[in-house]
Each structure stands twice: as C-alpha cells, then as structure tokens.
Amino acid sequence: METNLKRFEGWECDCCTYSSPSSYDSLVEEFRDILRRHSLIGYHCTRLTKEEIENIRLNGMILQNSTSLGARINRLLHHSLIDTEVACCLKNRNQANDDNRSHKLWFCFYNPSIASESAIGRFFRSWGGEALYNSHESDPYTGKVLRTVGTPCIIKVNVPIEFMKESKFPDGAMARVLLSNFGHQLRIPIEHEGYSIKNIPAKRIIEIIEHPSKEFIELTKCDGWIKYAI
Numbered sequence: 001m002e003t004n005l006k007r008f009e010g011w012e013c014d015c016c017t018y019s020s021p022s023s024y025d026s027l028v029e030e031f032r033d034i035l036r037r038h039s040l041i042g043y044h045c046t047r048l049t050k051e052e053i054e055n056i057r058l059n060g061m062i063l064q065n066s067t068s069l070g071a072r073i074n075r076l077l078h079h080s081l082i083d084t085e086v087a088c089c090l091k092n093r094n095q096a097n098d099d100n101r102s103h104k105l106w107f108c109f110y111n112p113s114i115a116s117e118s119a120i121g122r123f124f125r126s127w128g129g130e131a132l133y134n135s136h137e138s139d140p141y142t143g144k145v146l147r148t149v150g151t152p153c154i155i156k157v158n159v160p161i162e163f164m165k166e167s168k169f170p171d172g173a174m175a176r177v178l179l180s181n182f183g184h185q186l187r188i189p190i191e192h193e194g195y196s197i198k199n200i201p202a203k204r205i206i207e208i209i210e211h212p213s214k215e216f217i218e219l220t221k222c223d224g225w226i227k228y229a230i
Contacts, residue, residue: 044157084144158204
C-alpha cells in the first residue's frame with residue numbers, strides 16, 4: 001500500500017497535486033479487488049421490538065422495502081402494540097420504497113458516538129427507521145405511538161465489503177487513513193457510511209446492543225443528549 005501512496009495524493013488529500021487520473025482509476029480497481037476479500041465492523045442504529053431483536057440474532061438482517069415494512073407493521077398489530085387505524089396510517093405514509101432506502105442496509109463504519117445527537121438521535125427515538133418516522137414523527141398521533149414501540153438498539157455487524165455497492169467501497173477512506181498517518185491534510189473525513197445490497201446472514205451479526213446497557217451508552221454518549229434524550 002505504501003508504495004502506491006503517491007497515486008492517492010491529491011485525490012484524497014488537499015496538500016498535494018493530483019496524480020494521473022488513469023493511474024488513480026487503475027489503482028482503485030486493484031485496491032477494490034483486494035478489499036473484496038475483507039470486511040468492516042459496521043454499526044446500524046435503530047429501534048426494535050424484542051421479537052425483531054431475536055429474529056435478527058437467528059436469521060440476520062434482511063434488505064428492506066415497503067413490503068417488508070408492511071409485514072413488520074402487521075406484526076405490531078398482531079401483538080397489540082398498535083391499533084388498526086395506526087397500522088393503516090403507517091402503511092399508507094412512508095418512504096420505504098425511495099431509491100436511497102429500498103433494498104439497502106445502512107451502516108456507519110465508526111463509533112456512533114463520533115456522530116452528533118442530531119445525526120443519530122432520531123434513529124433511536126422512533127420505531128421503524130428513517131423510512132417511516134420521516135413521515136410521522138411530527139404527527140401528534142402516529143409519531144407518539146412510534147416513540148412507544150421497541151427499544152433503542154445498535155446492531156454491530158461484520159459487513160463483507162463485497163456486499164457493498166461499488167461506489168460505496170471504502171477504498172478512499174482506507175487511503176485517507178494512511179495519508180493521515182504520513183501527515184497529509186485530508187479533504188474528506190476518514191469516518192464514513194455505506195450500505196449493503198445483500199442480506200446480512202446471522203453469522204455476521206456480532207451483537208445487538210440494547211439501551212440502557214453500559215456499552216450502548218458508551219457507544220452513543222446518549223447520557224449527555226438533550227433533544228433526543230432516551
């Protein structure tokens with residue numbers, strides 16, 4: 001890696017001139033072929049019911065869309081966690097099929113506490129994920145219901161890099177780590193997010209960390225939150 005460091009200069013730092021575009025592109029292709037063999041520790045911040053926690057431990061994480069969200073809502077209804085009126089509202093108003101959400105499992109590849117309360121607090125405040133609470137958290141009725149369902153959780157996952165979309169491969173972040181170690185001025189932070197386009201099998205689930213465990217508080221620093229205090 002160090003022998004190829006100069007080919008990343010300029011592209012991943014602000015303190016150098018750009019290397020040849022063709023040289024950089026070929027290097028990225030080679031680097032991605034290497035990265036496919038490895039994985040990253042990712043954190044998925046969410047709010048889950050006890051049943052959902054156990055299902056993920058047993059069966060892993062499944063790519064989500066409006067159909068899977070509808071099934072999750074039906075399970076809430078079946079267990080009397082919501083009523084029929086709320087279930088209909090949740091099914092009719094959501095963003096689960098939006099391009100940036102459908103069939104994607106998002107992770108941050110850094111300690112969640114690095115993110116601000118405003119960046120991750122909402123994930124823990126309402127059940128159903130961003131695809132659902134975006135449409136309901138300001139609603140005095142359905143928004144209140146979503147805040148009563150489930151437990152704040154962090155799913156810690158060993159994410160195979162080959163499961164990620166090419167454009168979300170962490171080659172740039174990896175290069176920035178090395179450039180930073182050699183004193184370069186970075187243009188983009190090392191901390192990054194990405195998403196899997198494949199289901200995550202149960203063997204890849206490292207642990208599910210529930211609030212109010214000591215580890216959850218250490219990972220989020222939520223004991224100092226104000227707006228989204230848990």
